[in-house]
Every structure is written in C-alpha cells, then in structure tokens.
Amino acid sequence: MATVECRNLCKSYGSHEVIRNFNLSISDHEFIVFLGPSGCGKSTILRMVAGLEEITGGDLFIGGARVNDRDPGDRGIAMVFQNYALYPHMSVRENITFALERAGTSRDEIRRRLDPVVETLGLDIYLGRKPTELSGGQQQRVAIARAMIKTPEVFLFDEPLSNLDAKLRGHLRVEIARLHRALNTTSVYVTHDQLEAMTLADRIVLMNQGRIEQMGTPEEIYSRPATVFTAGFIGTPSMNFFSLDAGEGRLRNADIDLAAPFPLRAGKVTLGIRPGAIRLVPEGTPDAIAATVERDEFHGDMRLISLNAGAESFMVSVPAATRLSEGERVLAHLDPASLHVFDAESGQRLGD
C-alpha cells in the first residue's frame, strides 16, 4: 500500500495542452474519486498514473519513489478498465492468474491466492468459461479479480461501471465499497456518476477543463461548493442560480428581493440554492417570492416543481403528496441558511 503524489503534472498532445500543473497528494488507504464532465482530463491523469500515457511534465511519485519512467507493470498498480479489457482467448481462471504466472509465481502460491479472490467476487462457477460467455457485470467482476489478485499498491479504476445497467451498477458499487473496506488499498477511481463519487469517495477531486475545481470529502463538496461550477455539477436535482445585485444588506433584482445571509460588498453576485431548500409558504411570510407553477414532475418520493417569478425560473422539490395545478400562484421561501453566494465574475464562493 502506498501514497501517490502528483507534482505539477502536465500533459499535452502535440501543442494541445490537456492537463496543466496538476497537484494532488493521495495518502495511504485513501479512496480518491476523480469526478468531472466528459473531456475534463480524468482518464488522462489516471492513465498517466498507470503509465499508459506518457507524462509530458512534472513528477509522479508512488510510495515515495519517482515512477515517471517506469513501465506500468513496475509501478505496483492494478487497473480496471471501462470495457473490462479481459483477454478474450483465455478462460476466466487464466485471465485472473495470467499476471502472476508471468511474474513467475509458483503454482501453489497462485492457487492459494486465487481461492479467496474468486470467493470474494463469487466467480467460482465461471472459472472455466471464456469472457464472451459472461454478462457485462460478471466480466467486470473478473476484471476486478484480475486486479485484486496482484495485491497492488494502488488500484486504478477508469469508469468501471459505466457500461452496466443502473441496477447492476448499484450492486457492483456496493461491492467495490465493501472490497475497499476489506483490502484498504489506496484507490483512484474515475467516474462521471455523482452517486458513485459520493458513496465511494473518501475525497472527491472535482475536475474541470484539466484543472482541479475543488477537492474535499463528499459532504464538503456538497454543502460548501467553492465555485459556481461545483455547485452546479454536484447534486440532483441541480442547484438553482439567480443573478442578483448585492447592496444595503439585500440581494435583489427585478423579481426577487431577499435579505442577504451575511454582510456583502455591493456588486453583482450569483445566488445558489438547492431545490430542496426552498419551501412553499402561506401568504404573509416575509421575504417570500411570488411565483406561478409552470410544470410538475412526479419523481416517486417527491415532486419537482418548476416555478416562474417574472424572468426568473427555478425548481422546488416538494413532498409527493402536494397537489399543485399549472398556473397556480404560490409563495416560495428560500432557507437563508442554505444560500450559497458566489462572486458573479470569478464564480468563487463568498462568505463561509
């Protein structure tokens, strides 16, 4: 088990710079999730750590040793790929033990290590089959077994669940979490699925355009987003944003007028609030926004209501039993403790 440290990692394809000065230090046993929109460079960094992609600049340390110039096989890593990448011409058993055989591990030793791995992942009955004779979920379990048996210093996962259907994804996600608790191996996991990131990560590294947008525990990222981008990216349904002018202890525009949650300098701000932090209130509540109901989406455990207040439109989540008709006039109240205020220009969080 080991630490991973990226110091000023850079990556360019020709003159096209994809990653610039990426700094991250991952401690022993930590489960790090790279989260971000498509094309932000998550896979590129993971592949640089794996040694599958050449590092253009900077230093990469695994377990304290600089590994920039080491082959993937000599970095003490094991990787699980998005499309499984099993050896199609080998049986499941051969797929799992191939790396050990190559490394010259003795037959007894291989058998000793194979049993617990196969048992943990429930692969006993598939050992003799070819990968093509397995379902996607089973194939990915084989791929995880292949990585596990090597007892690597660092596990790397590149969107391991994104080719599976929602149910299986949930199932394997729990399994990966369980494995991590049992093995406690340092892990780096790339995904664009928030739920996976939230549930698996000790620390989420949220990326945007080759940079780290924010880094922190799932709670930190969810409850204290550092930028408008983070605030908009994390959370379903996604956060509402309003462009407001701050001044005289108020936040306002043509349609909205609220008390500022904390003293603010005069200027333009972006106000964010999650749909769940808005309540529909009775007539006469101070600081409420008058709005009309535009759409009503039933989500099973709750309803997501789209409201219009003049030029502003926003979402509110209400209990599923609430009955509202289209065009109905309501009053919405934003919970002052759940307001996120960002500088309109830089997108950075203001206040605490």
Added chain:
Amino acid sequence: MKLSTLLLRIVLACAALMVLLPLLWTLLNAFKTNADLLVNTPKLIFTPVWDNMQYVLGRRSVARALTNSLVICSSAVAMGALLGVPAAYVIARVKNRLTREAQFFALSLRFLPPVAVAIPMMVIWLGLGFYDTRFALIVTYMTITISITVWLSIPAFERVPIAVEEAARVDRLGPYATFFRVALPIARPQILAAIAFSFILVWNEFLLAMMLSTSKARTLPVVASEMSQLGMNVPWGVLNAAVVLLSLPPLILLAVAGAGMNSVFSRKSTQD
C-alpha cells in the same frame, strides 16, 4: 415463407448451381474415358476410371511441377507470414506517416499488372543467373504473399481492443510478449485466413511462373496448361484430372480456414 424470400432463395440456388455445376462437371470428367466424354448427350452414369489421374500423376513433369509448386508456394507463404504479420501489427498499432505509407505501399504492389512485374523480374533473374530456379520464384512470389498478408492482417490486429493490450502492459508484458501472448492469439483466426489466402493466390499464379521458368522450376498451373497442347486430339480427361489435382489444395485450405476468411473480408468486428 414469404414470396419474396422464396424468389430470393431460387435466385441464390441458381447462382450456386452456376458456380458448382461446371466444377462438378470437371470432377466427373476427370474420371471418364474419352469414349464416355466425347458423346453428344453428357453422361451422368458411367464407370469411373482412374486412367486420367494415373496418367497425370505418372508423368515426370507433373510430379516435378507438384513438388515445385509445393516448395515454392510454402516457402513464399512462410516468408510472407514471417515478415508480413509482424509488419501488419506495427502498422496497425503505430499510426504515423511512415506506417500509413507502408500500408498503402503494400496494397499498391497489387495494383501493378503482373506483366509489369514479370518482365523486369525476368531481366533481373537472368542477369543474376537465377532464372528458372525455385529461389527466383520464391522471392518473386514473396512480393505477393507479403503484401496480401500485411494488407489482410492489419484489420485483424486493429480489431484487437487497445485496452486489452494496455491491460497486458499493466500485467507486466513487454511489447514482444504482448504481441505473442495477447494480440496474435486474439487475431489468430483472421491471420491464418490471410495466410491461407496468400497461399491460394500464389498456388494459382500462372503468368509469373510461366515467364520466370522454362523447365526446372515450372509450377503445376503452367504444366497443367501445357497438357492442352499434347497433340491434335485434346485429351479432355487428362486436362480435367490436372484441374482437379490443381484445385485440391486451395479447396482444402478453404475448408480449413473458410470461417476465418469470411471475417477477414468483412469489416464487422467480432470483438464487440
């Protein structure tokens, strides 16, 4: 069954018969006596005789031609595979200007009319003193086998998912081990088919063989064609027997590697 399906089946059956009947006819005629052959209404029922085959196999020129064909073709194909398959792998995996040019060059070798190859080759081998030797034909045929093997193996290797090779690198395989233990086994059916196809091409090759040999290195197609000039009476039975003999190796190869061959020529990926 729908009418259109039925009609299509009939068209298919006709097409199949058009191909198969002459072949079947040749096979039957190879075992007929001249008397049975030269009648106005073709005979389907007759007493087969081994005479024609025996005549063909018994001729010294045929025995020598058969050996020549086998030695020349297998050597050219073996060398073609040895050089062509690794070359195809590199072209499939390393994409740059050089490999693109190499890939096109391999194909462009096949654009040349055979005569345009034959005449300069003849001059070269005469000049080097290798005219009418197996060696000269083997080297000449290698231009065919290498280019075909390269050209058909490239898509076979391209179908091996890159992620599988990356997994191999993570499993501590170097480039050679990745090639021999992972890429080659995965692409094997198509590679074998490509090699078999190159064998069929050179086995059937006629023009180069005729122009680059006079007697010692004559191959079977040339010798078989010479039988039509044996005398005034065209010995149809003997000719047919020669054709049957000539067709056997390609047919056997087709049976062995047929499935793979189909996938070589279709773009469809078998991997996903």
